[in-house]
Amino acid sequence: MSYWVQWLWDTLTGSKQPNVKFCEPSAPTITLDDIDHFYKSGQWEKARLGCLEEDGLGVFGHNVSRMSESVAVKCMDWRDRQFEPYTMRLISTQTSIPTPRVHECLIRDRTMFFVMDYIDGEDFYTLWPNLSLFGKCRIMWTIRRYIRELRTWKPPVPDIPGPVDATEKPVRCIGTEFGEGPAGPFNSYADLYDWFEHKRALAVDMAKNWFHYELDEKKLPHFDSSMPLVFTHGDISMHNIRISRDGTVWLLDWGSSGMYPP
Secondary structure (H helix, E strand, O other), rough: OOHHHHHHHHHHHOOOOOOOOOOOOOOOOOOHHHHHHHHOOOHHOEEEEEEEEOOOOOOOOOEEOOOOOOOOEEEEHHHHOOHHHHHHHHHHHHHHOOOEEEEEEEEEEOOOEEEOOOOOEEEEEHHHOOOHHHHHHHHHHHHHHHHHHHHHHHOEEEEEEOOEEOOOOEEEOOOOOHOOOOOOOOOHHHHHHHHHHHHHHHHHHHHHOOOOOOOHHOOOOOOOOOOOEEOOOOOOOOHHHEEEEOOOOEEEEOOOOOOEOO
């Protein structure tokens, strides 16, 4: 089923909302009414963090805003991103990688708001021009260590490709490698392999029969499933790295993470 057909079906039928009991309600309580007031008063736009992403979610979009000195709120379509706060909790409790703690999740219709720690500091992309060579190398070497740790870390369900939700069931995979919309969910590595091989066959057929390219199909690579799945952040960039006031390197935005080939 295509992404947009699935989206329409979920909208009309009202899909089951995600399990968010894994959140830690240790931060000051924030309600949906608080978020409504924050937005309608114009403070949401003024306090927006990072880059604006347009994804058709309506009034809020897919973004993060700082609601207090120590609290930030991220909103998204829960059907495709319900795994992110669960993943962040696993990372913050089972690895040494600094990532914001998630305190509370709030659901309205198809939008999820999750309340998390605000990391006081600066994004890597704003710091980069003013960093010394040593400062740049220190941060990049730290990120290298984080990647190596992620690749050796074993989540609760290490054999399922992509992300899983709080019930440890697979959910749809998100990333540019999957095209226009999410793909899956995949129950096994073999399912992921079959999906990419199917896309390869479609691309070859289109190139030959639509655009009349002369292709030697034997020279076109197949999906490589020879390596075991490893945990992947999926979107490490300067916009998703934040340096706190004490120099700690934080990894943000786990919305494209999951188990994938290295």
